[in-house]
Amino acid sequence: MRVKLRIKRFDGEGDREPYWAEYEVEAEPTDRLLDALHAVKWYQDGTLSFRRSCAHGVCGSDAMLINGRNRLACKVLVKDLGERITVEPLRGYPVIKDLVVDQTAFFQKYESVKPYLSPEGEPPARERLQTPEQRERFDDTTKCILCAACTTSCPSFWSNPDYVGPAAIVNAHRFLFDSRDAATAERLAGLNGTDGVWRCRTVFNCVEACPRGIDITRAIGEVKKALLLGRT
Amino acid sequence: MPASYHQFEAVIVGAGGAGLMAALNLQGRDVAVLSKLHPVRSHTGAAQGGIGAALGNMEEDHWEWHMFDTVKGSDYLADQDAVEILAREAIETVLELEHRGLPFSRTPDGKIAQRPFGGHTREYGKAAVRRACYAADRTGHMILQTLYQQCIRNQVKFFNEYLVLELLVEGGRVAGVVALSVADGSLHVFHAKAVLFATGGCGRIYQITSNAHALTGDGMAVAWRAGVPLEDMEFFQFHPTGIYKMGILITEGARGEGGKLFNGRGERFMEKYAPTLLDLAPRDIISRAIYRELRQGHGIEGKWYVHLDLRHLGRAVIETKLPDITDFVRTYLGIDPVEAPIPVQPTAHYAMGGIPTDVWGRVVFDEKNKVLPGFYAAGECACVSVHGANRLGTNSLVDILVFGRRAGRDMARFVAENDFPPLPRQPEESALRWLSRLREGGNGGAARRVSVGELRDTLQGEMMDKASVFRDGKLLTEVGEKLQELKERYQEATIQDRGRVFNTDLVEAIELGFLLDVAHTVAVGALTRQESRGAHSREDFPQRDDKNWLKHSLAYRTPSGGIELKYKPVTITRFQPQERKY
Numbered sequence: 160m161r162v163k164l165r166i167k168r169f170d171g172e173g174d175r176e177p178y179w180a181e182y183e184v185e186a187e188p189t190d191r192l193l194d195a196l197h198a199v200k201w202y203q204d205g206t207l208s209f210r211r212s213c214a215h216g217v218c219g220s221d222a223m224l225i226n227g228r229n230r231l232a233c234k235v236l237v238k239d240l241g242e243r244i245t246v247e248p249l250r251g252y253p254v255i256k257d258l259v260v261d262q263t264a265f266f267q268k269y270e271s272v273k274p275y276l277s278p279e280g281e282p283p284a285r286e287r288l289q290t291p292e293q294r295e296r297f298d299d300t301t302k303c304i305l306c307a308a309c310t311t312s313c314p315s316f317w318s319n320p321d322y323v324g325p326a327a328i329v330n331a332h333r334f335l336f337d338s339r340d341a342a343t344a345e346r347l348a349g350l351n352g353t354d355g356v357w358r359c360r361t362v363f364n365c366v367e368a369c370p371r372g373i374d375i376t377r378a379i380g381e382v383k384k385a386l387l388l389g390r391t
Numbered sequence: 392m393p394a395s396y397h398q399f400e401a402v403i404v405g406a407g408g409a410g411l412m413a414a415l416n417l418q419g420r421d422v423a424v425l426s427k428l429h430p431v432r433s434h435t436g437a438a439q440g441g442i443g444a445a446l447g448n449m450e451e452d453h454w455e456w457h458m459f460d461t462v463k464g465s466d467y468l469a470d471q472d473a474v475e476i477l478a479r480e481a482i483e484t485v486l487e488l489e490h491r492g493l494p495f496s497r498t499p500d501g502k503i504a505q506r507p508f509g510g511h512t513r514e515y516g517k518a519a520v521r522r523a524c525y526a527a528d529r530t531g532h533m534i535l536q537t538l539y540q541q542c543i544r545n546q547v548k549f550f551n552e553y554l555v556l557e558l559l560v561e562g563g564r565v566a567g568v569v570a571l572s573v574a575d576g577s578l579h580v581f582h583a584k585a586v587l588f589a590t591g592g593c594g595r596i597y598q599i600t601s602n603a604h605a606l607t608g609d610g611m612a613v614a615w616r617a618g619v620p621l622e623d624m625e626f627f628q629f630h631p632t633g634i635y636k637m638g639i640l641i642t643e644g645a646r647g648e649g650g651k652l653f654n655g656r657g658e659r660f661m662e663k664y665a666p667t668l669l670d671l672a673p674r675d676i677i678s679r680a681i682y683r684e685l686r687q688g689h690g691i692e693g694k695w696y697v698h699l700d701l702r703h704l705g706r707a708v709i710e711t712k713l714p715d716i717t718d719f720v721r722t723y724l725g726i727d728p729v730e731a732p733i734p735v736q737p738t739a740h741y742a743m744g745g746i747p748t749d750v751w752g753r754v755v756f757d758e759k760n761k762v763l764p765g766f767y768a769a770g771e772c773a774c775v776s777v778h779g780a781n782r783l784g785t786n787s788l789v790d791i792l793v794f795g796r797r798a799g800r801d802m803a804r805f806v807a808e809n810d811f812p813p814l815p816r817q818p819e820e821s822a823l824r825w826l827s828r829l830r831e832g833g834n835g836g837a838a839r840r841v842s843v844g845e846l847r848d849t850l851q852g853e854m855m856d857k858a859s860v861f862r863d864g865k866l867l868t869e870v871g872e873k874l875q876e877l878k879e880r881y882q883e884a885t886i887q888d889r890g891r892v893f894n895t896d897l898v899e900a901i902e903l904g905f906l907l908d909v910a911h912t913v914a915v916g917a918l919t920r921q922e923s924r925g926a927h928s929r930e931d932f933p934q935r936d937d938k939n940w941l942k943h944s945l946a947y948r949t950p951s952g953g954i955e956l957k958y959k960p961v962t963i964t965r966f967q968p969q970e971r972k973y
Contacts, residue, residue, distance in 0.1 A: 169581050171890075171893060172892050181514065184670035189723070200844075200896075205842075205896035208895050212428055212434070212603040212605045213436075213603040213604075215639045215719060215723070216718075217529075218427065218428075218431075220432050234722060236722075255574060255893050256890075256893040257893075264906075268504070270543050274543065275492060275538070275540035275543060276492025283487060286486055286490075286502060287489060288500070288501030289497055294496065297494070299534065301494050301529075301536075302532075305431050311954075326469060343443055374717070
């Protein structure tokens, strides 16, 4: 099928304002949008820049705004997007060039929740025990690939860039509800501030944007509840 | 723009499992990690099914059995001293990962869960054993996340989206690297006492591959250009179950959980090829079996794929133990593995060969294993060799962690004992020349300009058609000639993007140069090795030939850019070569 791509571009040097460029490519209906972007880059216009790597939805490189929704370009098929496809960079971070945004602030928020296991005491000789039920408790939030699709779809983040954002809360949840972790109080305190979980207005954009199917609003709700109770 | 200079005691290139593990073992030293991607985008994160370690959590198991399986799986080409280390240290490594926070799937009594995998056996081949420790089918994701999290905790310094261009060698010692910052196009010289390459594989030399776009053999090619040979490059693993046409990996764990392969006649064809282990035979054997079936016209409806059937496992097992591959099949094929079999074909997956190292990750560059001081390699870009002619499933994750850690520890020792070597004079000069040629185009003028995309397509198609699962002298000769021609045309390759900021046109052109060099070593190594062993299967030399070929190949760059092969012996300790049957 013939596909018309309308791509929001920005040079990144010089003083040209962002502009729209249109391309037409031939694509199989089952091609990924990433394949169509490659068809542009490799055979029409090598100056188009975007990030990508794994091409099957696990590395998180190619989140972008596709037909008005945040998705991974490698995890959405052309046939599901129609013959006219609009592609823009993620919202809320400075654009470096074309579809590439500066994610420094995104990863700073991630680091702010201390995303690493903080257990009590020295490790045992063998593994720490954890029942399948305890493991299941935080399974959903272990799936995060840090693609930033959720945070950059969130109106609370758009209006206040200091908001820690759904991705960081997801990763806090992953440790808060891990039975091996002992830094609950410290983690909760960090999320209780003015730019913490309370900025979430349960808009559910993040849930819709997540390419890994994480129930993000639910995870945020569980963190809020833990804050109210003072424990997980 | 002049280059920026940096100085670190140790520089690690690559931020997948091997690079991050090394960084964590260099604590207290002055270390920089360079990655051409953000670290969490590294391809370790795509590993699915598990990491092998004889924990014995499900049933009796021993590291000696793991060692034997690895040696036999390698078709006796692996160095057994290194395999012994791999199998022994796998156990403490998996436990360390758990202690660092990795959320493994669990047994009912709370231990790390384990499942069967291809070629993993009890009592030296008697029956399958549950050895693969897993976190659903996203084990690699969990490993990458856990290690990156630990690096945050330990405040490791990263230079993200830096592409390595050259290795600096001065006075017989490695002195650093030259790298390109993709974000702004600036050039950087990293002066170091020790450099580790942990840059991953080169699967993008093939058309159908499970490998990420980023896997372009960067470290291998850069080392080779600096005079280091590449070892055993003719051995490239094709994973039997890639999604038809796309190559996306469907984990061996799917067969570990009980998935079965069927041809177009509804036959469970592995009964013919591996009567004991069936669908859990090692990957080289199953990939060849699938190719044989396909060539006989036994594909599904005559097409170039067979079926992987999971339906009998039931929805609960499929969705809880194999959630990611279920998602891939639903997304990319529009079918539900709970209700329909999955169309699969072999997909280029893993380079057994690479930069030769000893068991401490130290790069060795001659037939006598002489060390190049200060240079280290680990992970898929390296060849210790623990995989020999064919890697067993899960051993790539064991390899990156065990030898990434060893490399980190030995680098810590090395940088404590040594001063900085001098830098070469004008270390960035040749990289500058090279980049400016790519930006400005070749000497042939506009009429002869060739596109990077077109050259890469030709390369990948040639390698797929003529140097993949089955090989023969005639086709390999053709590939060799074609590669020579492509390398010449590459000299005229040009790019459209002349900008400095995030110029991925330039990055891809550089990567194509790496791919061409690496593919050339694969093709020449494969043509020269006149036997069939592991993943290297020559139809004109169908037998393994221990008398002449029980040896590692070393592919050196000649001054004119060609390839010269030398050989070194295989280390055999416990297990004498036997016929390989499953």
